[in-house]
Structure formats: structure tokens, C-alpha cells
Amino acid sequence: MRSREEQIRVLADDFANPPEIYQMTEIAELHINEAIQRGRELERADPGQDTERLNWMERQCFPELHKLDQGWLLATDQVCRSSGQPTMRAAIDAAMNAENGQ
Structure with missing residues (x-):
């Protein structure tokens, strides 16, 4: 290739x-x-990235992940952390980056 x-x-x-x-x-x-x-x-x-994502989700209070017409939405502790993401991985990454101030 x-x-x-x-x-x-x-x-x-x-x-x-x-x-x-x-x-x-x-x-x-x-x-x-x-x-x-x-x-x-x-x-x-890089399967380690998915493990990192799952570990992050497990550490959150009340993690919610929803697929909507506008894209994926991720909320923790009943607060929206990311929305409108094209993939589940992108939604989790955006929420992780927001938590880290990126």
C-alpha cells in the first residue's frame, strides 16, 4: 500500500x-x-487510545453518550461536555480535551 x-x-x-x-x-x-x-x-x-477513552468514561460521574441527528453528544454529571461530533471517539476526545483545557 x-x-x-x-x-x-x-x-x-x-x-x-x-x-x-x-x-x-x-x-x-x-x-x-x-x-x-x-x-x-x-x-x-492504536488500541491503547480506546482503552484510555473507556478508562476516562469509567472515572466520570453519570457518563452519558447519545447519538443524535446533529452528531454525538457526551455528558458527565448531567453537564454537556461535547456535542455535534461526527463519531463516538471524537465526542469522547473532545470532552477529554475540554476537561484538560485544550
């Missing part, structure tokens, strides 16, 4: 020099599949 930087260079080149129309679908699938694979590898690369 190509590195992120290599993928960006190839994608930029494909935009600057479009392939033949019959090749467009094949090239798009290649880029999408590589991005999906890269995402899966990143998820597997």
Missing part, C-alpha cells in the same frame, strides 16, 4: 491529467480502497 503522501501525489496527478473516461471508475475505486485500508490500519495501530 502506498503511503499517504504517495497517495496524495498520485491523486493530484490524476486530477491534473485525467485518465481516459473508461479508466475513471477503476482509478476511483483504487483510491477509495486504499483510503479504507489506511483507516483500518490506523484503527488497529
